[in-house]
Amino acid sequence: MTIKERGMDGAKPSEETPAVAWLIGVLAWAVPGAGHLWQGRWGRALLLGGAVWVMFIAGILLGGHLFSPGGQEEGTNALLRLPPMVANLGSGILYLYCWATETGFAEGAEQAARATFEYGNTFLLVAGLLNYLAMLDAFDIAAGRKS
Amino acid sequence: MTHFLVMISFAALVAVVFGIVGRDSGRERGLYGLKIFAEFVGIGLALAWLLYFLPR
Numbered sequence: 001m002t003i004k005e006r007g008m009d010g011a012k013p014s015e016e017t018p019a020v021a022w023l024i025g026v027l028a029w030a031v032p033g034a035g036h037l038w039q040g041r042w043g044r045a046l047l048l049g050g051a052v053w054v055m056f057i058a059g060i061l062l063g064g065h066l067f068s069p070g071g072q073e074e075g076t077n078a079l080l081r082l083p084p085m086v087a088n089l090g091s092g093i094l095y096l097y098c099w100a101t102e103t104g105f106a107e108g109a110e111q112a113a114r115a116t117f118e119y120g121n122t123f124l125l126v127a128g129l130l131n132y133l134a135m136l137d138a139f140d141i142a143a144g145r146k147s
Numbered sequence: 148m149t150h151f152l153v154m155i156s157f158a159a160l161v162a163v164v165f166g167i168v169g170r171d172s173g174r175e176r177g178l179y180g181l182k183i184f185a186e187f188v189g190i191g192l193a194l195a196w197l198l199y200f201l202p203r
Contacts, residue, residue, distance in 0.1 A: 047167055051160045058156065119153050126157070130164045137168045147171065 021142035028138035030092040032056075032131045035138030048134040055127035056094045059104075063111055064120020066095065066104040090128025090135075158187035 028035020033049015036042075067085040069078075088095050098104045104124070111117060140146035166180025 044167060047163050051163045055157075055160050062153070116149075116153070119150075119157075123157065126161065130161065133164060133168050 017143045021139055024142040025135055025139035028135040032092060032134060035135060039141055052127050052131045052134060055123050056091050059120045059123030059127060062116040062120030062123060063114040064104060064124040066098055066124060068105055084125055087125040087128045090132045092131060154191050155188065158184050
C-alpha cells in the first residue's frame with residue numbers, strides 16, 4: 001500500500017461514507033434539528049435545532065436583515081453580499097420561507113434605524129452558521145465518525 | 148437592560164450548540180458550554196465598559 005493510499009500520516013484509509021449520511025446532511029441543513037431527529041437523537045435535535053430556530057425567529061423579531069444575491073449594490077460591491085448570504089442560507093428552510101414570503105429582506109432606512117437592527121442581523125447570521133455546525137454533527141454521526 | 152438580555156440570550160444559544168458539538172461526554176459538554184457562555188458574557192461586559200469610557 002502506497003503512502004497516497006494510506007494517507008500522509010500512514011493511517012489506513014477511512015471507510016466509504018454511506019449514502020444515507022449525505023441524505024441526513026442535506027436534511028439537517030434543510031430543517032434545523034431534523035438530521036438528529038431522523039437518527040433518533042431526540043436530545044440533540046431539541047437542543048441544536050431549538051437553538052437555531054429560536055435564534056432565527058429572534059433575529060427576525062429584532063428586525064434583522066437577510067441577505068440575497070440581488071440588491072442595490074452593483075459590480076464588485078455586490079460580492080460583499082455573498083458571505084452574509086452564505087451564512088443566512090445555512091438556516092435552510094427558514095431562509096427559503098422568508099425568501100418566498102419576502103420577510104426580512106427589506107432594505108429601507110426605517111428598518112436600519114431600529115435599535116435592535118444589528119442584533120437581529122447577528123442573530124440571523126449566527127443561526128445559519130450554527131446550523132452548519134449542527135449539520136456537520138449529524139453527518140458525522142450518520143457516517144459513524146462520532147457517537 | 149434589553150441589550151444585556153439579548154447578549155445573554157445570544158451567549159446561551161451559542162454555548163448550547165458549541166457545548167454539544169465541541170465535546171463528547173455529557174459532563175465535558177456542560178463544562179465547555181458554561182465556559183463558552185462565561186467567555187461571551189465576560190468579554191462582552193469588558194468591551195462594554197471599555198467603550199463606555201471612550202469619548203463619543
